Amino acid sequence: xxxxxxxxxxxxxxxxxxxxxxxxxxxxxxxxxxxxxxxxxxxxxxxxxxxxxxxxxxxxxxxxxxxxxxxxxxxxxxxxxxxxxxxxxxxxxxxxxxxxxxxxxxxxxxxxxxxxxxxxxxxxxxxxxxxxxxxxxxxxxxxxxxxxxxxxxxxxxxxxxxxxxxxxxxxxxxxxxxxxxxxxxxxxxxxxxxxxxxxxxxxxxxxxxxxxxxxxxxxxxxxxxxxxxxxxxxxxxxxxxxxxxxxxxxxxxxxxxxxxxxxxxxxxxxxxxxxxxxxxxxxxxxxxxxxxxxxxxxxxxxxxxxxxxxxxxxxxxxxxxxxxxxxxxxxxxxxxxxxxxxxxxxxxxxxxxxxxxxxxxxxxxxxxxxxxxxxxxxxxxxxxxxxxxxxxxxxxxxxxxxxxxxxxxxxxxxxxxxxxxxxxxxxxxxxxxxxxxxxxxxxxxxxxxxxxxxxxxxxxxxxxxxxxxxxxxxxxxxxxxxxxxxxxxxxxxxxxxxxxxxxxxxxxxxxxxxxxxxxxxxxxxxxxxxxxxxxxxxxxxxxxxxxxxxxxxxxxxxxxxx
Amino acid sequence: xxxxxxxxxxxxxxxxxxxxxxxxxxxxxxxxxxxxxxxxxxxxxxxxxxxxxxxxxxxxxxxxxxxxxxxxxxxxxxxxxxx
Numbered sequence: 001x002x003x004x005x006x007x008x009x010x011x012x013x014x015x016x017x018x019x020x021x022x023x024x025x026x027x028x029x030x031x032x033x034x035x036x037x038x039x040x041x042x043x044x045x046x047x048x049x050x051x052x053x054x055x056x057x058x059x060x061x062x063x064x065x066x067x068x069x070x071x072x073x074x075x076x077x078x079x080x081x082x083x084x085x086x087x088x089x090x091x092x093x094x095x096x097x098x099x100x101x102x103x104x105x106x107x108x109x110x111x112x113x114x115x116x117x118x119x120x121x122x123x124x125x126x127x128x129x130x131x132x133x134x135x136x137x138x139x140x141x142x143x144x145x146x147x148x149x150x151x152x153x154x155x156x157x158x159x160x161x162x163x164x165x166x167x168x169x170x171x172x173x174x175x176x177x178x179x180x181x182x183x184x185x186x187x188x189x190x191x192x193x194x195x196x197x198x199x200x201x202x203x204x205x206x207x208x209x210x211x212x213x214x215x216x217x218x219x220x221x222x223x224x225x226x227x228x229x230x231x232x233x234x235x236x237x238x239x240x241x242x243x244x245x246x247x248x249x250x251x252x253x254x255x256x257x258x259x260x261x262x263x264x265x266x267x268x269x270x271x272x273x274x275x276x277x278x279x280x281x282x283x284x285x286x287x288x289x290x291x292x293x294x295x296x297x298x299x300x301x302x303x304x305x306x307x308x309x310x311x312x313x314x315x316x317x318x319x320x321x322x323x324x325x326x327x328x329x330x331x332x333x334x335x336x337x338x339x340x341x342x343x344x345x346x347x348x349x350x351x352x353x354x355x356x357x358x359x360x361x362x363x364x365x366x367x368x369x370x371x372x373x374x375x376x377x378x379x380x381x382x383x384x385x386x387x388x389x390x391x392x393x394x395x396x397x398x399x400x401x402x403x404x405x406x407x408x409x410x411x412x413x414x415x416x417x418x419x420x421x422x423x424x425x426x427x428x429x430x431x432x433x434x435x436x437x438x439x440x441x442x443x444x445x446x447x448x449x450x451x452x453x454x455x456x457x458x459x460x461x462x463x464x465x466x467x468x469x470x471x472x473x474x475x476x477x478x479x480x481x482x483x484x485x486x487x488x489x490x491x492x493x494x495x496x497x498x499x500x501x502x503x504x505x506x507x508x509x510x511x512x513x514x515x516x517x518x519x520x521x522x523x524x525x526x527x528x529x530x531x532x533x534x535x536x537x538x539x540x541x542x543x544x545x546x547x548x549x550x551x552x553x554x555x556x557x558x559x560x561x562x
Numbered sequence: 563x564x565x566x567x568x569x570x571x572x573x574x575x576x577x578x579x580x581x582x583x584x585x586x587x588x589x590x591x592x593x594x595x596x597x598x599x600x601x602x603x604x605x606x607x608x609x610x611x612x613x614x615x616x617x618x619x620x621x622x623x624x625x626x627x628x629x630x631x632x633x634x635x636x637x638x639x640x641x642x643x644x645x
Contacts, residue, residue, distance in 0.1 A: 138642075252623060253623065253626060253627045253630055254627075254634075256623060256624060256627035257627050257628070257630065257631050257634070257635070328568070328570075329566075329568045362602070365602040365603050366602060370603055370605065373603070374605075377612075377615060377619070378615075378619045378623075381615070381616045381619040381620050381623070382619065382620070382623050385620050385623060385624070397570060400571075448597065448599075449599035449600050449601070452590065452593055452594075452597060452599060452612075453599060453606070453612045454612075455590050456590045456591060456593075456594075456610070456612040456613040456616065457612045457613070457615065457616035458616065459583065459586050459587050459590055459613075459616075460587060460590075460591075460612075460613040460614070460616035460617040460620075461616045461617065461619070461620045462583060463583055463584070463587050463617060464616070464617045464618075464619075464620035464621050464624075465620060465624075466580055466583055467621075468620075468621065468624050470580070473624070473625075473628075474624060475624070475627065475628045475631065478631075478635070479638045480631075480635045480636065480637065480638055481635075481636045481637065481638055481639075481640040481641060482631075482634040482635055482636070483634050483636055483640070484634075490641050491641070
């Protein structure tokens with residue numbers, strides 16, 4: 001049997017989707033992740049496909065436990081996303097989604113940095129079309145900013161890879177570690193895609209502007225590819241522990257005051273990636289397992305939450321917390337599924353988040369980072385607060401907005417149902433996921449102390465929310481924009497550029513005026529002397545010329561006699 | 563259809579949910595008296611640590627976020643307008 005890299009199937013399907021009529025396209029799209037998933041199971045473990053390209057040795061397909069886990073995850077994510085978007089009659093979105101999913105799969109199976117770079121850039125380009133597909137001015141602007149930042153990340157990756165190649169003569173993508181300029185560039189490239197603090201705004205800017213179905217794909221792939229790349233290249237880099245802890249904490253403040261519920265989820269996504277980054281930074285077997293398992297679960301429960309909000313947006317045309325409320329009356333099934341996602345992201349015992357996040361928490365304490373542990377615990381309470389309670393509460397409960405609608409199309413419900421089943425299945429039977437993890441640690445998730453501690457943390461967070469809400473202290477949902485690091489490039493930089501161009505205009509104006517004045521003075525003097533009335537332009541009578549000739553002759557005669 | 567009274571339209575049902583939450587809170591913090599959690603770090607061993615930390619964390623989170631609004635909040639079309 002010929003071993004084909006798994007992304008090929010998705011690219012071929014994208015080609016087919018570009019020409020096939022709607023029904024056939026739907027069949028192809030549904031079949032791809034299923035067939036691809038089966039083919040994935042048949043790939044030999046530890047398979048390595050080598051290709052020589054000019055003088056370079058490339059490895060377009062490297063199978064090991066880490067790449068395999070992400071490969072399986074992306075097939076599941078792609079399948080859920082495809083089912084969710086099946087009703088959409090927009091060829092460009094379907095083609096972009098298939099290419100995007102394929103590139104994510106290509107990236108995690110890439111054995112060398114050049115192949116990784118290629119997929120990294122295709123990932124950026126194809127995903128941008130899911131944002132543009134919303135066809136609004138805002139989406140266009142956000143998509144362009146997204147594309148510029150993503151491509152920049154790719155350029156940094158390429159530059160770093162070339163520097164490493166010069167240094168070591170190898171393009172292999174294994175552990176890199178922070179040493180030297182090349183590795184630092186790659187670290188930043190991964191960091192941009194991973195939404196490190198200050199480099200994170202492309203995510204909160206672009207994801208909420210994509211189509212209701214596009215955001216589901218976006219939330220599954222880009223950041224998880226980055227998490228995979230960090231796990232592969234920078235496991236055990238201590239800086240990541242602190243970067244990750246920052247990522248868990250600061251977005252939750254924004255999530256509390258943000259009105260656009262998909263943007264709340266975007267901030268909450270940075271918070272969840274923070275837990276993974278901390279785990280990767282610790283680099284122990286338990287921490288790495290926790291980080292990777294959490295990435296797996298996050299694709300599914302964040303996907304579920306994004307889908308439920310996508311369904312609300314699709315049915316009501318609204319997504320602001322200030323406009324919604326009371327939807328449990330007309331969308332009870334969606335509300336229930338959203339609550340399953342909310343329970344999972346909040347890490348309720350028997351839901352998927354619990355079995356993965358607790359590994360990172362335990363590892364942080366065991367490795368002696370009590371400060372970071374307190375930060376993560378704060379973030380855990382916070383995530384329950386903004387994603388676990390705020391999302392379902394303001395969309396489906398709260399005050400009745402008066403909106404009456406119906407449940408979303410069947411395919412949307414089916415996709416959400418599938419994700420919810422997976423959330424509960426992994427939460428109740430985590431060993432199915434643990435078996436796929438790269439290390440065997442014998443971690444026991446259902447330990448009485450952990451369960452009690454987590455339940456106490458969550459119910460008292462809920463009590464805090466209830467108390468703040470009942471007493472009227474809780475800040476209301478307001479139509480607003482909250483400024484963040486993006487202000488630097490969306491406001492300050494344009495303002496400076498404008499000011500600089502204004503300054504230049506002033507200089508050029510002054511210069512122009514001075515030259516004009518100078519030339520006016522010159523012209524005036526020329527006119528005075530040579531103009532029609534000028535001294536040198538006067539007509540002289542013949543008599544005066546004869547007189548002057550006589551004077552000259554007399555003068556020469558006198559000189560002659562002297 | 564619009565006249566149908568839904569579960570949370572009745573204030574007593576909302577109150578029931580709140581009381582249930584209070585009951586669960588008391589039950590879980592009470593469990594700390596009888597169940598000895600094994601701990602990795604001494605802070606964890608403090609009675610009701612997770613419960614108190616969770617409550618305080620959320621209140622602090624909301625109060626700080628509320629104050630942050632004064633600093634961060636702009637009009638909805640802030641970025642769409644020129645200065």
